[in-house]
Amino acid sequence: MKRWQAFGAAAALLLGTACTTPVELGERRYREGDRLAALEIWRAVPEDSSDYQRAQRRIGEVEPEFERLVVRYKQRARYYEQRDRLAESILSYRLALELQPGDAATLDHVQELARVLTNRKRELRAEYSRALADGDLARARDTLARLRTLDPLDPDLETGNRQLAAALRTEVERLDREGRSAFGAGNHAEAERAFRDVLALEPENESARGYLSYIATLRGSRSRGGSGTFDPAFATESEIRAEGFHQNSLAAERRGDLYAAIRQELRALEVGPEHAAAREHLAALRHRLQPDLERLIESGRTAFGNEDLQTALENWRQALLVDPENERARAYVARAERQLQNLERLRSEPVEGANETR
Numbered sequence: 250m251k252r253w254q255a256f257g258a259a260a261a262l263l264l265g266t267a268c269t270t271p272v273e274l275g276e277r278r279y280r281e282g283d284r285l286a287a288l289e290i291w292r293a294v295p296e297d298s299s300d301y302q303r304a305q306r307r308i309g310e311v312e313p314e315f316e317r318l319v320v321r322y323k324q325r326a327r328y329y330e331q332r333d334r335l336a337e338s339i340l341s342y343r344l345a346l347e348l349q350p351g352d353a354a355t356l357d358h359v360q361e362l363a364r365v366l367t368n369r370k371r372e373l374r375a376e377y378s379r380a381l382a383d384g385d386l387a388r389a390r391d392t393l394a395r396l397r398t399l400d401p402l403d404p405d406l407e408t409g410n411r412q413l414a415a416a417l418r419t420e421v422e423r424l425d426r427e428g429r430s431a432f433g434a435g436n437h438a439e440a441e442r443a444f445r446d447v448l449a450l451e452p453e454n455e456s457a458r459g460y461l462s463y464i465a466t467l468r469g470s471r472s473r474g475g476s477g478t479f480d481p482a483f484a485t486e487s488e489i490r491a492e493g494f495h496q497n498s499l500a501a502e503r504r505g506d507l508y509a510a511i512r513q514e515l516r517a518l519e520v521g522p523e524h525a526a527a528r529e530h531l532a533a534l535r536h537r538l539q540p541d542l543e544r545l546i547e548s549g550r551t552a553f554g555n556e557d558l559q560t561a562l563e564n565w566r567q568a569l570l571v572d573p574e575n576e577r578a579r580a581y582v583a584r585a586e587r588q589l590q591n592l593e594r595l596r597s598e599p600v601e602g603a604n605e606t607r
Contacts, residue, residue, distance in 0.1 A: 272300045275307065284315055285348060319345050320556045323355070328559040335366040336400035369399055377409065386417055387449050421451050428460060437464045455493030455516075459484075462492050491521025498530060510534055511570045538571045545571070546578055553581070558589050 269277075271294045279287040288311060294304040326341035342359045346352060373396045380389035393413055396406055428443035441464050447457035463484055484492070494517035501510040511534050517527035549564035562585045568578040 270300050271298070272303045272307065275304070279307075279311065284311060284318075287311060288315065315348060317556065319348050321558070322348070324555065324557045325559060328557065330362070333398055334401075335362055335369070336402060339363055339366065366399060370396060370403070373399070374405075381413075386413070386420060389413055390417060390450065417450055421447055421454065424450075425456065428457065432460055432464070437467065440464060453497050453513075455490045455497060456486075457493065458496040459489035459491070459493030462496050463489065487520050488524075491517045491524040491527060493517075494520065495524060495527040495530065498527070498534075502534070507534055507538055508567050508570050511538075535571050542568055542571050542575070546575075546581070549578075549581060549585075553585060558585050561585050562589070 271290050275287040275290040278284075278290060288308060291304040291308050291311075294301050298304075322341045322345035326338045326345065329335070329338035329341060339359055339362050342355055342362070346355055346359065349355070373392055377389055377392040377396065380386075380392055390413060393406070393409055396403070397410075400406075424443045424447045428440045428447065431437070431440035431443060441461060444457040444460050444464075447454050448461075451457070494513050498510040498513035498517065501507070501513055511531060514527045514531040514534065517524050518531070521527070545564045545568040549561040549568070552558075552564065553561035562582060565578045565582045565585065568575060569582065572578070
């Protein structure tokens, strides 16, 4: 009995496959996420077929989806290219090419980007090797960061990342111990040297910045003949780190990056909620940027309308740094993040489908 049931199921499956029309077969490919194969099947339906009108209708419905996906890939590719993230840019352009293989201009651009990427990586690898040979960990760190920006998925970087990270951490910890020991012993000149060496390797190390700030405070206090009601020599680790984040914020403001300055003050208040200067500076930064709030929201809307989700999110997230309770910006960020997640899920689908049709 079971043998006859199995035979019947196999026969039914073969019969169902044989009776599948081109429109139905295209629908199956579409549901599997292979839009390119679906369109090619529908386009092949001859005019004298009874399925021709249905196929044409589905082509008219799916082609706009196809075009929108191509536009999104190209927008994303340009976003990465503008930020020197060339490998990611090339990937997005290639996804667009999978959908529009006849786009000669994009193909030429991808080939040029690939040549630029290869040359840049070769030059930076040589520079990285020289920096390591010279024992210049700061230069090696900066060079490796540039390599990661160019191609974060390069497997050759993994070993270098681990080795350099370990070397940097060991050196930073050694210098940090020297600085703390000297600070505790009252040798502020030696402590300052050690903490400045920490910053050369880790520019936003909040502990080093905090200690340096307190050393400067102590020197200023002594030059005035007293320390007042608060003695920085007895600051807690949280107070020192909060002060360090605050100093990072001031440094970011000096170089003109007010949004990074806000992020640093938020971190300062996370570890030191009572840091009055951080709270005052955060309020001042937000007040200073308040006139830009509407522009950021509208710029995000324009980018979103142009299918440039990354730029839209960047603008709206900056708006939330200025006004965390802004309901419009919060709603827009949530919507764009959902759409970006959907795009991430779709990114692989056309490629797999396109490969199957070749």
